[in-house]
Amino acid sequence: MNTYEDKTLCCGCTACSLVCPKNAITMQEDGEGFLYPLTNEELCTNCGICRKVCAFTKKIEKAGTPAIYAVRHNDMEVLEKSSSGGVFTAISDVILNQGGVVYGASFDENYFVYHLRAANIETRNQLRGSKYVQSRLDDTYQKVKEDLDSGNVVLFSGTPCQNAGLASYLEFRGADTSNLLQCDLVCHGVPSPKLWIQYVQYLEDRFNGKITEFSFKDKRDNWKSMDSRVFVGDKDISSMCNKKLSFFRFYSTLYPVRPSCFKCPYTNLSRPSDLTIADFWNLEKSKPDFDDSMGVSLVLVNSEKGEKLFEKIKSTIYFEESNINECWQPHLEYPNSEPSRRNIFWREYKEKGFEYVIKKYGKGNLSYRLKRNLTPFLRKTGLYKISGKLYRMLFIKERKTKSA
Numbered sequence: 460m461n462t463y464e465d466k467t468l469c470c471g472c473t474a475c476s477l478v479c480p481k482n483a484i485t486m487q488e489d490g491e492g493f494l495y496p497l498t499n500e501e502l503c504t505n506c507g508i509c510r511k512v513c514a515f516t517k518k519i520e521k522a523g524t525p526a527i528y529a530v531r532h533n534d535m536e537v538l539e540k541s542s543s544g545g546v547f548t549a550i551s552d553v554i555l556n557q558g559g560v561v562y563g564a565s566f567d568e569n570y571f572v573y574h575l576r577a578a579n580i581e582t583r584n585q586l587r588g589s590k591y592v593q594s595r596l597d598d599t600y601q602k603v604k605e606d607l608d609s610g611n612v613v614l615f616s617g618t619p620c621q622n623a624g625l626a627s628y629l630e631f632r633g634a635d636t637s638n639l640l641q642c643d644l645v646c647h648g649v650p651s652p653k654l655w656i657q658y659v660q661y662l663e664d665r666f667n668g669k670i671t672e673f674s675f676k677d678k679r680d681n682w683k684s685m686d687s688r689v690f691v692g693d694k695d696i697s698s699m700c701n702k703k704l705s706f707f708r709f710y711s712t713l714y715p716v717r718p719s720c721f722k723c724p725y726t727n728l729s730r731p732s733d734l735t736i737a738d739f740w741n742l743e744k745s746k747p748d749f750d751d752s753m754g755v756s757l758v759l760v761n762s763e764k765g766e767k768l769f770e771k772i773k774s775t776i777y778f779e780e781s782n783i784n785e786c787w788q789p790h791l792e793y794p795n796s797e798p799s800r801r802n803i804f805w806r807e808y809k810e811k812g813f814e815y816v817i818k819k820y821g822k823g824n825l826s827y828r829l830k831r832n833l834t835p836f837l838r839k840t841g842l843y844k845i846s847g848k849l850y851r852m853l854f855i856k857e858r859k860t861k862s863a
């Protein structure tokens with residue numbers, strides 16, 4: 460039995476392969492570098508369990524509006540290491556301090572992105588920072604269940620589809636989830652792990668050495684920039700990467716993103732988690748006194764469990780209440796549209812190779828290039844606000860619902 464109708468309906472969460480009673484399903488990489496379940500028809504008995512456990516295709520019940528906060532960690536060192544306001548560190552500290560375990564996305568020694576189990580602060584620190592690549596789960600859901608069965612408190616953090624897959628897997632296995640806390644992200648989509656690893660290899664070949672540091676967000680200038688911090692040995696190659704060979708800008712074209720992200724059912728306020736974390740965009744307009752060059756996180760409190768956890772982090776953060784009008788961003792309302800030239804991109808990649816596509820698309824698309832090159836001039840001349848309005852009209856779909 461095929462577990463999915465087409466690729467836009469499979470997020471690669473692994474739940475179907477883990478529950479198959481005949482072990483007939485394995486996760487296999489396709490030509491774009493994404494994992495999909497492949498069924499061994501000789502072992503398959505058509506029991507249909509794989510389809511039943513699939514969360515991605517299930518209808519989501521509409522939830523009420525969550526409590527919404529703007530949050531910044533009190534510790535400057537935490538802010539430096541985090542993508543936005545460091546709320547993930549605050550949450551995971553609570554879990555670790557009570558002897559629990561935390562799951563999240565980490566780099567391995569070759570910068571491959573995978574889900575790691577952390578039982579102490581040192582390992583948890585590897586989970587900090589957004590890695591804009593689809594993280595590999597392997598048997599993570601099974602490990603979470605084992606931890607829950609052993610009575611451990613568990614925090615699972617990941618994309619909304621990874622969270623929904625975990626919840627469905629645990630429900631199917633009849634696990635006791637009273638000790639489980641789930642944290643998801645507002646998500647722009649996940650790029651191909653294969654392209655990411657080729658990018659790492661490309662930089663290492665070109666700059667003749669091993670990458671010793673890679674952080675997708677470099678806060679040295681401003682956390683809102685799309686600049687990454689990259690070192691080969693002790694050489695800072697960030698500015699060379701950010702101008703023409705930026706994975707962040709490559710990602711912004713949406714060509715490297717997984718097909719299912721364009722049909723993402725989680726781009727709304729009905730979240731498959733207890734807490735949702737994200738960047739708090741447009742704070743300069745809604746809370747100018749709170750706007751901070753080191754980053755501010757958006758937090759949606761989606762459940763009672765989430766509320767209790769948020770209560771426990773209050774002593775380590777500065778926070779202000781907010782609402783959907785202040786924090787609205789596109790992926791709280793709709794997914795990205797699939798770029799019309801996506802097929803052309805992948806054909807170019809297959810025919811001409813990675814170096815060709817990173818050189819062509821590593822500068823980002825037209826809207827991002829315009830924004831980057833014109834912003835300093837517009838700020839100087841006082842035209843920044845007007846041009847911001849124009850930019851949103853041209854490049855960002857208008858918000859459809861105006862009230863919470």
Ligand SMILES: Cc1cc2nc3c(=O)[nH]c(=O)nc-3n(C[C@H](O)[C@H](O)[C@H](O)COP(=O)(O)OP(=O)(O)OC[C@H]3O[C@@H](n4cnc5c(N)ncnc54)[C@H](O)[C@@H]3O)c2cc1C
Pocket residue numbers: 540541542543544545546547548562563564565572586587588589590591592593594616617618644645646647648649650736737738739740756757788790
């Ligand atoms: C692929 C991706 C897309 C995102 N898109 C948006 C967006 O459109 N809008 C927005 O406001 N915010 C988005 N974010 C979230 C944002 O980048 C920050 O993670 C968020 O602001 C929390 O930052 P922090 O400072 O609290 O924590 P950090 O310390 O930066 O926390 C990182 C957390 O993210 C998790 N994480 C990191 N990489 C991955 C990954 N590849 N897969 C799954 N989990 C991961 C870690 O496990 C950890 O829980 C995205 C994050 C990712 C990974």
